[in-house]
Amino acid sequence: MDDLNPLAGTAHLLEEVDKKLMVLLRDGRTLIGYLRSVDQFANLVLQRTIERIHVGNEYGDIPRGVFIIRGENVVLLGEIDRDKEQKLPLKEISVDEILDAQRREQEQRQEKHRLVSKALKERGLAVNAELINEDFC
Amino acid sequence: MLPLSLLKTAQSHPMLVELKNGETYNGHLVSCDSWMNINLRDVICTSKDGDRFWRMPECYIRGSTIKYLRIPDEVIDMVKEDAQAKSRNRGEMNKNRGGNSQQNQNQRAVRSGNRNNFNNRGGQGGGPGLGNGGMRTGGSGQGNRLLAQNNKNRK
Numbered sequence: 001m002d003d004l005n006p007l008a009g010t011a012h013l014l015e016e017v018d019k020k021l022m023v024l025l026r027d028g029r030t031l032i033g034y035l036r037s038v039d040q041f042a043n044l045v046l047q048r049t050i051e052r053i054h055v056g057n058e059y060g061d062i063p064r065g066v067f068i069i070r071g072e073n074v075v076l077l078g079e080i081d082r083d084k085e086q087k088l089p090l091k092e093i094s095v096d097e098i099l100d101a102q103r104r105e106q107e108q109r110q111e112k113h114r115l116v117s118k119a120l121k122e123r124g125l126a127v128n129a130e131l132i133n134e135d136f137c
Numbered sequence: 138m139l140p141l142s143l144l145k146t147a148q149s150h151p152m153l154v155e156l157k158n159g160e161t162y163n164g165h166l167v168s169c170d171s172w173m174n175i176n177l178r179d180v181i182c183t184s185k186d187g188d189r190f191w192r193m194p195e196c197y198i199r200g201s202t203i204k205y206l207r208i209p210d211e212v213i214d215m216v217k218e219d220a221q222a223k224s225r226n227r228g229e230m231n232k233n234r235g236g237n238s239q240q241n242q243n244q245r246a247v248r249s250g251n252r253n254n255f256n257n258r259g260g261q262g263g264g265p266g267l268g269n270g271g272m273r274t275g276g277s278g279q280g281n282r283l284l285a286q287n288n289k290n291r292k
Binding site for chain 1: 138139140141143144157159173200203204205206207208209210212213
């Protein structure tokens with residue numbers, strides 16, 4: 001790297017500006033959009049953003065527009081490879097269908113959670129549901 | 138254009154704010170600060186599951202509780218126009234700076250005069266009219282006296 005560059009050897013996002021990025025948030029949501037700006041807190045500006053919902057090997061995209069994301073909610077971000085994007089091993093379905101699939105998945109997860117809690121309770125163990133972040137189960 | 142500057146540009150525009158706890162607030166941005174604290178007016182608050190709503194005329198949100206803000210597409214274009222206008226102004230200012238050539242030459246003469254002053258400080262007396270801030274002086278003796286004064290003043 002250029003020694004004159006004051007950012008040499010530091011982690012920064014300036015090289016990602018104007019690229020198409022996927023951003024994973026702490027709540028588990030995936031956003032895909034063009035990064036327009038960043039600051040020292042990793043606050044991000046995304047333009048032409050879509051929210052991509054994955055269920056199994058199907059996905060659906062919801063257009064969302066411009067985002068200002070507060071940096072502390074970002075888990076990771078990465079550039080989207082335009083070539084590989086063309087041949088995803090996933091199937092795109094409509095927004096309504098993916099939302100439906102997501103709702104069913106959520107219900108299944110809750111049902112499983114209920115059974116586990118019940119089983120634990122019978123064995124004298126209490127689970128505080130509030131402490132479990134369901135998005136990461 | 139930093140994210141917080143964009144937020145400032147979005148003042149008076151409608152926006153959606155989602156908090157870390159999943160609640161969303163729809164309203165018009167009144168004001169914001171460098172901590173991302175914001176004031177909204179004509180707000181509709183939606184619960185995390187999206188099935189309860191509250192209306193309120195105004196609200197204040199602490200920046201640290203925010204997950205993200207969604208703003209209208211056109212705001213980002215406004216920012217670009219602003220930036221372009223600013224850089225255009227800057228270009229004109231540079232042109233003006235290089236514009237008045239006569240004045241520039243005068244300034245250069247003053248500067249070189251001072252340099253000669255400095256060179257002559259060791260004594261020996263420079264030629265007549267040399268130095269002295271570009272001011273025209275009479276004989277060489279007078280010039281040196283003025284030079285000496287100048288040096289004293291500088292200390």
